[in-house]
Amino acid sequence: MRVLDTLGLSVQAIARNKLRSFLTTLGIIIGVASVVAMVHLGQSATRSVTEQIASIGSNLLFVMPGTAQRGPGGLRTTAENFELADVEAILNEVDGILVAPALTTSATVVVGNANDTIPVIGTTNEYFSVRNHYLDYGREFEDGELSSGAAVCIIGKTLIEEMFLGHEALGANIRVGRTACRVIGVLEEKGESMGQDRDKTILMPVKAVQRRLVGELDVSAIYVSALADGTTGLVQEQIESLLRQRRTPVNGGVDDFYVRDTQDIAQALESTTNTLTILLGAIAAVSLLVGGIGIMNIMLVSVTERTREIGIRLAIGARARDVLTQFLVESIALSTLGGVIGLVIGVGGTWLVTWQLNMPFVISPTVMAVGFSFSVAIGIIFGYFPARKAAMLNPIDALRHE
Amino acid sequence: MTEGSNVGRSATLQPAPNVVEMRDIYKIYGSGATEVRALDGVSLSIRSGEFVAIMGPSGSGKSTCMNILGCLDVPTSGDYWFRGVEVGGLDRDELALLRRNFMGFVFQSFNLLPRTSALSNVELPLIYEGVRPARRHELAMQALATVGLADRAHATSAQLSGGQQQRVAIARALVTEPPVLLADEPTGNLDTVMAAEIMKELVSIREQKGITILMVTHEPDIARYADRVLFFTDGKLIRDGSLAEVIA
Numbered sequence: 001m002r003v004l005d006t007l008g009l010s011v012q013a014i015a016r017n018k019l020r021s022f023l024t025t026l027g028i029i030i031g032v033a034s035v036v037a038m039v040h041l042g043q044s045a046t047r048s049v050t051e052q053i054a055s056i057g058s059n060l061l062f063v064m065p066g067t068a069q070r071g072p073g074g075l076r077t078t079a080e081n082f083e084l085a086d087v088e089a090i091l092n093e094v095d096g097i098l099v100a101p102a103l104t105t106s107a108t109v110v111v112g113n114a115n116d117t118i119p120v121i122g123t124t125n126e127y128f129s130v131r132n133h134y135l136d137y138g139r140e141f142e143d144g145e146l147s148s149g150a151a152v153c154i155i156g157k158t159l160i161e162e163m164f165l166g167h168e169a170l171g172a173n174i175r176v177g178r179t180a181c182r183v184i185g186v187l188e189e190k191g192e193s194m195g196q197d198r199d200k201t202i203l204m205p206v207k208a209v210q211r212r213l214v215g216e217l218d219v220s221a222i223y224v225s226a227l228a229d230g231t232t233g234l235v236q237e238q239i240e241s242l243l244r245q246r247r248t249p250v251n252g253g254v255d256d257f258y259v260r261d262t263q264d265i266a267q268a269l270e271s272t273t274n275t276l277t278i279l280l281g282a283i284a285a286v287s288l289l290v291g292g293i294g295i296m297n298i299m300l301v302s303v304t305e306r307t308r309e310i311g312i313r314l315a316i317g318a319r320a321r322d323v324l325t326q327f328l329v330e331s332i333a334l335s336t337l338g339g340v341i342g343l344v345i346g347v348g349g350t351w352l353v354t355w356q357l358n359m360p361f362v363i364s365p366t367v368m369a370v371g372f373s374f375s376v377a378i379g380i381i382f383g384y385f386p387a388r389k390a391a392m393l394n395p396i397d398a399l400r401h402e
Numbered sequence: 403m404t405e406g407s408n409v410g411r412s413a414t415l416q417p418a419p420n421v422v423e424m425r426d427i428y429k430i431y432g433s434g435a436t437e438v439r440a441l442d443g444v445s446l447s448i449r450s451g452e453f454v455a456i457m458g459p460s461g462s463g464k465s466t467c468m469n470i471l472g473c474l475d476v477p478t479s480g481d482y483w484f485r486g487v488e489v490g491g492l493d494r495d496e497l498a499l500l501r502r503n504f505m506g507f508v509f510q511s512f513n514l515l516p517r518t519s520a521l522s523n524v525e526l527p528l529i530y531e532g533v534r535p536a537r538r539h540e541l542a543m544q545a546l547a548t549v550g551l552a553d554r555a556h557a558t559s560a561q562l563s564g565g566q567q568q569r570v571a572i573a574r575a576l577v578t579e580p581p582v583l584l585a586d587e588p589t590g591n592l593d594t595v596m597a598a599e600i601m602k603e604l605v606s607i608r609e610q611k612g613i614t615i616l617m618v619t620h621e622p623d624i625a626r627y628a629d630r631v632l633f634f635t636d637g638k639l640i641r642d643g644s645l646a647e648v649i650a
Binding site: 001002005008009012016308309311312313314315316317318319320321322394395396399 | 469472474475494495498499501502503507509513514515516517518522526527529530531532534535574575578
């Protein structure tokens with residue numbers, strides 16, 4: 001018997017029962033589509049998290065006062081803030097970095113009739129590249145403004161939308177706390193990142209915030225950006241040893257500051273989404289398995305229903321293996337067809353969801369290949385038993401079957 | 403299982419005195435008190451080219467005998483030689499090859515594949531023989547022409563009358579040019595006019611091709627087309643001769 005003829009017989013049998021063939025493949029279609037969609041969506045979520053982290057600033061280290069340890073004792077908030085001298089020291093002692101001090105507070109901002117409480121960050125011009133948040137228009141702080149702590153500010157887009165109501169922002173005077181402050185620049189739009197509206201912010205020279213708003217000569221955080229990839233670990237160690245020398249721990253031995261790497265945060269989030277992807281994929285794989293059982297079920301019904309046909313085939317000279325191959329090829333054809341349709345629906349669904357949720361559209365050939373091979377494998381595994389049952393029929397019993 | 407074994411086409415070259423030789427064939431179902439002897443020690447021989455009718459009341463064992471003759475069923479005990487080949491020693495696939503190469507089957511209920519064209523039905527045995535599509539088509543069309551259905555080649559069974567369906571079945575049985583045709587009540591589902599047509603068809607095919615025909619029937623009207631009648635009762639072959647001798 002020729003291979004093409006075997007395929008022909010199977011296709012004929014599938015075409016003779018279009019509705020049943022479709023229902024049989026439906027299980028595989030749903031299974032493959034959900035596996036492909038789930039894993040792709042998971043990867044897309046991971047990518048989305050990674051991109052958000054990158055938007056905070058890559059190779060970024062946060063140096064904060066307090067202890068990193070949580071649990072009993074809690075986060076120590078009593079630790080002293082840093083001084084501008086610490087920032088200077090880090091800049092001088094550690095190579096290949098950008099450093100931006102930050103003194104964060106919040107102040108009531110009044111523009112005309114509108115007022116709101118806005119986070120204010122006192123910093124330097126290094127902030128833009130370290131935090132990966134640049135000016136849209138206007139200018140940076142001048143050296144004189146930085147050293148004198150002039151009352152100038154750079155504002156985020158949210159302020160323009162909510163408080164200026166279409167008026168020209170550049171050059172306008174706004175009230176920040178009790179200080180009248182001139183707007184010299186506007187930050188580019190950054191959107192929401194990790195639950196924080198990064199456009200609702202005001203930047204001022206660090207000395208302006210120290211003297212005019214807070215009344216303390218310290219710095220609440222230091223942002224450090226390593227210039228070369230993969231050096232954040234080394235930079236972190238150097239900063240830690242430097243700060244240990246400069247600060248006297250309150251509580252013998254325990255650091256009263258900590259350095260947090262955005263890479264760490266990214267990894268933690270990535271491993272979370274990966275776990276989620278595996279879980280969703282596993283659930284989807286179960287549905288694929290159920291689809292396979294569906295194929296077996298229908299093939300068994302089909303063998304029973306076509307017992308007489310099998311008898312005819314055996315009578316006119318089909319050998320057991322001819323019948324076995326025919327039914328096996330039939331179930332493989334059904335599951336392969338289901339696999340292809342499932343792939344298309346799965347990828348289409350992924351595209352639709354990522355498009356709706358504004359996530360990056362990720363397509364992985366590996367995932368598609370695995371999903372497809374699974375559907376073929378299921379055709380073989382779950383098709384074999386019914387096919388064997390058909391092939392082992394006794395010709396005379398099969399012919400007598402009503 | 404190889405195609406070149408003693409059940410392949412090459413066996414036609416061996417001297418075959420009798421197409422069928424049965425000795426002490428028993429077919430027993432169940433055991434003890436519920437034992438049923440469907441065939442109870444049957445011995446018979448059929449020469450090449452004979453047209454033999456197998457008759458008997460229902461339950462007499464004539465169908466069981468036919469199934470064993472057609473290698474669709476195996477006897478409980480006894481020896482059966484088909485064209486000089488000891489059938490008892492063959493496995494499933496060898497029996498399948500024997501049927502494919504040397505036998506054609508016609509059934510009472512036609513047994514065509516549903517929702518399949520007459521042409522595809524006739525081509526089926528050739529598919530299992532591995533004949534190429536173009537040649538297959540040609541042979542099947544020839545066979546359909548022989549039974550006068552060339553113009554209905556693309557009709558499905560549902561679109562054909564009973565007589566036409568049976569003629570498609572005959573074309574299917576003969577498309578591989580087997581030396582033996584086995585017919586199990588071929589006219590059982592047909593009215594008398596169609597039955598007579600089918601019988602004339604069989605007789606003319608036999609004259610053209612010189613094949614051996616074994617036919618089960620319970621109607622003397624149909625049996626009279628055969629030149630020898632085997633009469634079964636209670637699993638035993640009790641009479642063997644012309645219709646007149648057997649019915650008398």
